[in-house]
Amino acid sequence: MSPRCDLYRNIHKGLRAAMFDTACRFGRLNTEEPEALQQALDQAQRLLMLMASHVKHENDFVHCAIEARRPGGAQRTADEHREHLETLHALGLEVAALRRALPAERGPLAQRLYRHFVDLAADQLQHMQREETHNNELLWTLYSDIELQALHDRLLAAVEPEARMEALRWMAQALNPQELAELMGDLQRKAPPEAFGAALSQVRAQLDEPRWQRLAHALRLS
Numbered sequence: 001m002s003p004r005c006d007l008y009r010n011i012h013k014g015l016r017a018a019m020f021d022t023a024c025r026f027g028r029l030n031t032e033e034p035e036a037l038q039q040a041l042d043q044a045q046r047l048l049m050l051m052a053s054h055v056k057h058e059n060d061f062v063h064c065a066i067e068a069r070r071p072g073g074a075q076r077t078a079d080e081h082r083e084h085l086e087t088l089h090a091l092g093l094e095v096a097a098l099r100r101a102l103p104a105e106r107g108p109l110a111q112r113l114y115r116h117f118v119d120l121a122a123d124q125l126q127h128m129q130r131e132e133t134h135n136n137e138l139l140w141t142l143y144s145d146i147e148l149q150a151l152h153d154r155l156l157a158a159v160e161p162e163a164r165m166e167a168l169r170w171m172a173q174a175l176n177p178q179e180l181a182e183l184m185g186d187l188q189r190k191a192p193p194e195a196f197g198a199a200l201s202q203v204r205a206q207l208d209e210p211r212w213q214r215l216a217h218a219l220r221l222s
Helices: 009-027 034-069 075-100 103-142 145-158 161-174 177-190 193-204 209-218
Strands: none
Touching: 009 034, 009 103, 009 161, 009 177, 034 075, 034 103, 034 145, 034 161, 075 103, 161 177, 161 193, 177 193, 177 209
């Protein structure tokens, strides 16, 4: 029996990888190295953008789908999303403060960001677990796989290009070979050639040669 359509798995794997990597980057950051500091800040800003986009599209598509057939079914995660947006905004202010800080102020601010990104990851792990269990069970009870796949396609079409490419970057690093091949195969079938080419380039940049060769073979690129 094939697994049910899962709206959460791939993006959650990518977000976990992004959060862990960003927290570790600030934990080991030498704020006296301008290039390293700039890279950490830029990655943090992209992560916050991606997470805010993720919250919005879960609210607009996944929660709306649950509420349409089970009123109140998504209430807990919807309430948590409001708190998450406040947290993301506060972290954005901290990133901006470190970006404009004087050299003597940067070390403590970077360590504060490290702690707060660790807190974010810890909170998100529990939240994602609830979505992957409670919300998924509701979706599988309320909708067929055909309906869920159509919902997934509508959600994906609504994601901003910048957020989509950032998500692909992290999913390429986090998914196992079968998951990545399924993701890119679906995109290959449905996206215009130029859009698929851009996505493939983003994914290729994240893969070592053995993983790339395996993906290229699965997609019949060689």
